[in-house]
Amino acid sequence: MPAVTGKLAAASLALALIAASASTASAQKKYDTGATDTxxxxxxxxxxxxxxxxxxxxxxxxxxxxxxxxxxxxxxxxxxxxxxxxxxxxxxxxxxxxxxxxxxxxxxxxxxxxxxxxxxxxxxxxxxxxxxxxxxxxxxxxxxxxxxxxxxxxxxxNYQSESIIYAKYILKNNPNAKIAVLYQNDDYGKDYLKGFKDGLGAKAASMIVMEESYEVSEPTIDSHIVKLKATGADVFFNITTPKFAAQAIKKNAEIGWKPLHFLNNVSAQIGSVIKPAGFENAQGIISSIYLKDPTDPQWKDDPAIKAWNEFLDKYYPDANRADFNVxxxxxxxxxxxxxxxxxxxxxxxxxxxxxxxxxxxxxxxxxxxxxxxxxxxxDFAPLSQLQLMRLKGESWERFGDIINADVSG
Missing domain, CATH: 3.40.50.2300 (Response regulator)
Structure with a gap:
């Protein structure tokens, strides 16, 4: 009888230990809606x-x-x-x-x-x-x-940081510039514009000769480009999303307006902007970048670009590899x-x-x-470094140092 009792006690203890370890394991896992073990x-x-x-x-x-x-x-x-x-x-x-x-x-x-x-x-x-x-x-x-x-x-x-960099470049290299700005009439466009004005500082009022906004619902921005050219501006800051960026580059060429052209980096896409607008129309445009351009020959043997190409070969073969968005x-x-x-x-x-x-x-x-x-x-801003680049031929050419684009800096 005592032997049986001892076995039962041992079994009970074993079960208790298993239950305790199971509850400890489950206690270590914490989930909110949308997450499970699998x-x-x-x-x-x-x-x-x-x-x-x-x-x-x-x-x-x-x-x-x-x-x-x-x-x-x-x-x-x-x-x-x-x-x-x-x-x-x-x-x-x-x-x-x-x-x-x-x-x-x-x-x-x-x-x-x-x-x-x-x-x-x-x-x-x-x-x-x-x-x-x-x-x-x-x-x-x-x-x-x-x-x-x-x-x-x-x-x-962030947009303000990026446009401050362009403003500083203009102040250093074109201090007497007459600047025309085209921007999308929403928070995105206004954020870029604010950073640009902050970067120009006291000279913003005298250097910016026109600020022209467009609505995202407009089919074309051609009329805005014509207005901006009429100001006689020799610098153009193009704050547009890809569809309108391509239109602006093309229209500039059509009407023979050749200012020093700055393009926000959200539209610095070879595949979806520059190529449709025509490489010949985009020469000399300045933008900025923080990632590797996979079309740039300098990265031909780079392990990162090789890994990226292998990923696309296997999982997204139809991707346009000239598109920075990818x-x-x-x-x-x-x-x-x-x-x-x-x-x-x-x-x-x-x-x-x-x-x-x-x-x-x-x-x-x-x-x-x-x-x-x-x-x-x-500080919830994961990335705050950029490098300037200029379109040459059919690709972007980076120049200058990596710049910390932190607004507070």
Whole structure:
């Protein structure tokens, strides 16, 4: 009898230990809506249609990249379920799609949704719901506001920083310039314009001879270009998205206006802007960059570009490899994977934001040498370095040093 009692006690103890270890294991795993032992549900909103549809390739590249990650075993054993919707670059539609992703699809976060007006339309909603609006695909300065919007972060160098660099270049090399500015009449365009004026400082009022805005709904900006030429300006700052950037370059050539032309880097695309506008019409345009241009012969034998080409060969063979947006998407996707890996088994929305605000010297494959991703709880801007470049022949030629484009700097 005592022997049986001893066996029962031992069995009970063993069961208790198993239960305790199981509960410890489950206690170590923390999930919010959208994450399980096997899946991480990621939402995304892109303009696959409409006036900014050239950017749709970003969503397609991201989908391909996450297929690659899943094929390699996922993130800490979990597969990414990437749900991407079209908003046509229309803010009311963005709101509709964000609600669908958060409330119906129950995603863990929304990643890299595109455009300043669309992201502005959902920023308060995302923050009220405490759902990460992570690495938005827009360089508006306002995404770096951890105090008021702790659930939103940007990714690329911000627009004000970029335009300050152009302004400083003009002040140094063309101090008597007469500048004409074309900008999209929304937060995106106004953010660039503010940075540009801040960069010119006291000389902004005398140097800028015309600020001309256009609406994203306009079919063509030809009439605006004609007006700007009539000012006699010898410097042109072109703050436009790809469709309108190509129109501006082409129209400049048609009417024989040849100012020193600065093009914001969101439209510095060989494939979707320069080539359709005509290489001969774009010579000498100045822009800026923080990632490797895969069409540049200098990177022909670069391991990063080889890895990028292998990825596209296998997962997105139809991609236009001359389009910077493809490389951009490849790099930002690595940023998301880095954050999710750092989360381990604590896939709560709060921990995602904590990890996103604690990135140190991360170098995704595809960034220019010397450019690194850094964030902190008080600085939500992952990238803040740029290098100037000038179009020569059929490719961009970088010049000068890597510049820290931090607004506060």
């Amino acid at each position: 899946e991480i549900k990621i939402g995304n909103i892109m303009p696959y249609s409409g006036p900014a549809s050239a950017y749709g390739v970003i969503g397609k590249t991201e989908e391909a990249y996450f297929r690659k990650i899943n094929a390699e075993g996922g993130i800490n054993g979990r597969k990414i379920n990437f749900i991407s919707y079209d908003d046509g670059y229309s803010p009311p539609k963005t709101v509709e799609q964000a609600r669908k992703l958060v409330e119906s699809d129950e995603v863990l976060l929304i990643f890299n949704s595109l455009g300043t007006p669309p992201n502005t339309a959902i920023q308060k909603y995302m923050n009220s719901k405490k759902v990460p609006q992570l690495f938005v695909a827009t360089g508006a300065t306002k995404w770096n506001d951890p105090k008021d919007f702790p659930w939103t972060t940007g990714w690329q160098p 490389m951009y998407a490849y790099i930002v996707s690595q940023g998301l994977v880095q954050v999710l890996k750092a989360c381990g088994d604590n896939l709560t929305r709060e921990n995602i934001m904590k990890q996103a605000a604690g990135i140190k010297d991360f170098e995704p494959v595809g960034l220019l040498p010397g450019v690194k991703v850094n964030t902190s709880p008080t």
